[in-house]
Amino acid sequence: NAGVTQTPKFRVLKTGQSMTLLCAQDMNHEYMYWYRQDPGMGLRLIHYSVGEGTTAKGEVPDGYNVSRLKKQNFLLGLESAAPSQTSVYFCASRDDMRTGNTIYFGEGSWLTVV
Amino acid sequence: DQQVKQNSPSLSVQEGRISILNCDYTNSMFDYFLWYKKYPAEGPTFLISISSIKDKNEDGRFTVFLNKSAKHLSLHIVPSQPGDSAVYFCAASGSGGSNYKLTFGKGTLLTVNP
Numbered sequence: 001n002a003g004v005t006q007t008p009k010f011r012v013l014k015t016g017q018s019m020t021l022l023c024a025q026d027m028n029h030e031y032m033y034w035y036r037q038d039p040g041m042g043l044r045l046i047h048y049s050v051g052e053g054t055t056a057k058g059e060v061p062d063g064y065n066v067s068r069l070k071k072q073n074f075l076l077g078l079e080s081a082a083p084s085q086t087s088v089y090f091c092a093s094r095d096d097m098r099t100g101n102t103i104y105f106g107e108g109s110w111l112t113v114v
Numbered sequence: 115d116q117q118v119k120q121n122s123p124s125l126s127v128q129e130g131r132i133s134i135l136n137c138d139y140t141n142s143m144f145d146y147f148l149w150y151k152k153y154p155a156e157g158p159t160f161l162i163s164i165s166s167i168k169d170k171n172e173d174g175r176f177t178v179f180l181n182k183s184a185k186h187l188s189l190h191i192v193p194s195q196p197g198d199s200a201v202y203f204c205a206a207s208g209s210g211g212s213n214y215k216l217t218f219g220k221g222t223l224l225t226v227n228p
Binding site for chain 1: 148155158159203214220
């Protein structure tokens, strides 16, 4: 029972490099999310998806892109990493709104941009 | 503009006593509220939730109270245990078009001392 899986778990990038964080969920959930957590800032929504082939901006979308080509996967891309993107990234998913609002998180991806 | 506020960054209690974590919200469209618990180096995990049609929900040692007129909710943990030491996030979800995403507070670090 994997739930929500994020890869990689740790990564160090140089400023200007690009990378992609992969999120996979095996619960057949419609909704998927990417959050970032920074000290004193809580969890802030970057982008989200309400279904395969759809994406939308959250609170802090700048500098990130996302894709949801398959229902089970939600990719978060950094095209040109900046030190301000040093953070812990959490992917989450949930079933549709008729079955409750609980979302399930992955274990996090620690990204450092130097 | 913070819509979900947890004004206490930290709270320390003795084992066996009651822990009370508070959360305030400003958006009157929020109608579903959740508490998440987060240990270091792990993803947040769902703890308990409450719908706006209720004013109390209880699950074992955890009880959430909702005061809609004051736009305030609280999480009570009785009795507190050292294993409860974690960061607790309050989250809210809205009705209508905004019920697909959660807005989180900044979190409260609870330390339960043996």
